[in-house]
Amino acid sequence: xxxxxxxxxxxxxxxxxxxxxxxxxxxxxxxxxxxxxxxxxxxxxxxxxxxxxxxxxxxxxxxxxxxxxxxxxxxxxxxxxxxxxxxxxxxxxxxxxxxxxxxxxxxxxxxxxxxxxx
Amino acid sequence: xxxxxxxxxxxxxxxxxxxxxxxxxxxxxxxxxxxxxxxxxxxxxxxxxxxxxxxxxxxxxxxxxxxxxxxxxxxxxxxxxxxxxxxxxxxxxxxxxxxxxxxxxxxxxx
Numbered sequence: 562x563x564x565x566x567x568x569x570x571x572x573x574x575x576x577x578x579x580x581x582x583x584x585x586x587x588x589x590x591x592x593x594x595x596x597x598x599x600x601x602x603x604x605x606x607x608x609x610x611x612x613x614x615x616x617x618x619x620x621x622x623x624x625x626x627x628x629x630x631x632x633x634x635x636x637x638x639x640x641x642x643x644x645x646x647x648x649x650x651x652x653x654x655x656x657x658x659x660x661x662x663x664x665x666x667x668x669x670x671x672x673x674x675x676x677x678x679x
Numbered sequence: 680x681x682x683x684x685x686x687x688x689x690x691x692x693x694x695x696x697x698x699x700x701x702x703x704x705x706x707x708x709x710x711x712x713x714x715x716x717x718x719x720x721x722x723x724x725x726x727x728x729x730x731x732x733x734x735x736x737x738x739x740x741x742x743x744x745x746x747x748x749x750x751x752x753x754x755x756x757x758x759x760x761x762x763x764x765x766x767x768x769x770x771x772x773x774x775x776x777x778x779x780x781x782x783x784x785x786x787x788x789x
Contacts, residue, residue: 563722563724592775594777596779601687601781601782602781602782603683603767603769603779603780603781603782604723604767604779605779606776606777606778606779609775609776611775616775617775617776652722652723667725667728668725668777670722670723670724671722672721672722673722
C-alpha cells in the first residue's frame with residue numbers, strides 16, 4: 562500500500578454512460594497525475610495537477626475527459642459518453658516536487674480503477 | 680511525439696543469472712529516467728532512478744544511462760523468481776510529465 566487510494570477499484574458501465582473516478586493522494590504530496598494503461602502497454606499520461614492547478618492535459622485526451630482537484634487534495638476524473646475504447650486501467654499517482662527533493666521525485670501509484678465499457 | 684522504446688520480451692533468464700533490460704528514448708531534453716516494476720494486476724513501483732551519465736547501483740540493481748546514445752539500461756544481478764514482472768522504463772520530459780515505455784516482461788526460471 563503506497564498511501565494513494567482510488568475508488569472504485571472496478572467499474573463496469575454501458576456505452577454512453579458517464580463515469581467518475583476518485584483519487585486520494587498522499588496527504589503531503591502536491592503533485593497528482595492521472596494515467597491510463599491498457600494490456601501490454603505502459604501507463605499513458607493523461608493529465609497533471611500541481612496543487613489545485615491543472616498544468617497539462619494530454620492532447621490524446623478527448624473533450625469527453627475532464628479532471629478536477631478542488632482545494633488541492635483529492636482528484637476526480639470523469640469520462641462522459643463512455644466508449645468501448647475507454648476500457649482500461651486508470652491509474653493515479655502523486656509526488657512531491659523535484660525542487661523539494663533535490664531534483665528527484667518518485668511517483669507513488671494507487672491501485673488503479675479498472676473500467677470495462679460494455 | 681516523444682517516445683520511450685523497450686523490447687516487449689519476454690526475456691527469460693535462469694535463477695541466479697544477470698537480467699539485462701534496455702530502453703531508448705527520443706527526447707534529448709529528458710533529464711531523469713526511471714525504472715518501475717509492475718507485477719501482473721498491480722500498479723507500477725519505482726525501483727531505480729538515474730539522471731547522470733554512468734552507472735548507479737542499488738543492491739542487486741544497476742541502472743546505466745548514456746545520454747549521448749539516448750540509452751538507459753537496468754541490470755538485475757542474481758535474478759530471483761520473485762523478480763519476474765514487467766519492467767517499465769520512463770523518462771521525465773520536463774519535470775512533471777513522465778513518458779513510459781511499453782515495458783519488458785521478465786521471467787526468471789527456478
